[in-house]
Amino acid sequence: MSLPEWAPDGVDVTVPNAARVYDYGLGGYHNFAVDREFAEQLIAAWPGILQVAHTNRAFLGRAVRWLAGQGIRQFLDIGSGIPTRGNVHEVVQAIDPAATVVYVDVDDVAVSHGRAILAGNRNATAIGGDLRRVEGILADERVRALIDFDQPVAVLLVAVLHFITDEDDPARLVRTLSAACAPGSFVALSHFTAVDDLGSEHEQVTKLYDRTPTSVRTRDAGQVAAMLDGLELVEPGIVPVTSWHPDPAEPAEHEQRSVLGAVARRP
Ligand SMILES: C[S@@+](CC[C@H](N)C(=O)[O-])C[C@H]1O[C@@H](n2cnc3c(N)ncnc32)[C@H](O)[C@@H]1O
Secondary structure, eight states, X not given: OOOOTTSOTTOOOSSOOHHHHHHHHTTOOOOOHHHHHHHHHHHHHOTTHHHHXXXXXXXXHHHHHHHHXXXXXXXXXXXXXXXXXXXXXXXXXXXXXXXEEEEEESOHHHHHHHHHHHTTOTTEEEEEOOGGGHHHHHHOHHHHHHOOTTSOOEEEEETOGGGSOSXXXXXXXXXXXXXXXXXTOEEEEEEEOOOGGGHHHHHHHHHHHTTSSSOOOOOOHHHHHHHTTTSEEOTTOSEXXXXXXXXXXXXXXXXXXXXXXXXXXXX
16 A cells, blocks of 8 residues: 655554544645544544534634743643644744743654644644653653753643543642643643433543554543643643633634543742
8 A cells, every 4th residue: 555645754644643633623635535434434433522622622723822921932732633723833833932831742644744744843743652651751851952941831631531440640740740830831631531411422432442453441530630740730630621711712612521621830
């Protein structure tokens, strides 16, 4: 099978992958037949999953604009996905061209496409990295070249922590990241959560994801709060993403109860 010119060498086109499935759900084209077929199975199991992708992405945009409004000019976006409309660097560099952004993802397609669209952008880069090996990300010289950890940083963990198993201890990973950042830094996250009346849809989606390299699990607001222990939650706290600082200029979104969002500040 011949691969499109944007596909990195060695990419496995036989197994669906979370980054490319999400890209398809958002209307992107950096995905393969196996991802599209898998996404259609997800949609058949739970038609509402498309709205999940869109509302999560909208939360990311609002959180980043809010953080920029707090004066944050450095962003470490882990599990950044395949760059699509409303990328973090587009949002923050429109506010301040000197703002720096490092995208980190475990998926090669996300990284290579990120590099391509950032060519010529001296203040943003995309690197391969695994959140489960967070120390490696923090020590990476390409991260250190753009992010000064003595100044406030926003660490973005949007729709990625539900791919981390309990054994990999997501709370420790968040703690390690926030401890590496200066006081006044922020963590922004979103996380898939269980909703009683969507139990069977969620179960089917979770089972389907078991066929990918990154299985998925739900966590409740208490478990998300435990990940942000020691940080100060920004109002309104841990809420459905659609309830986190909704933009009065945008049409009201249907409440998205399946994804929790939060932003917290390192005191
Ligand atoms: C649902 S997408 C979210 C993309 C983006 N953060 C957003 O919210 O629009 C999840 C991303 O997390 C990445 N991912 C999953 N496990 C990861 C890990 N252990 N380390 C880094 N990235 C990971 C996937 O490759 C995928 O691109």
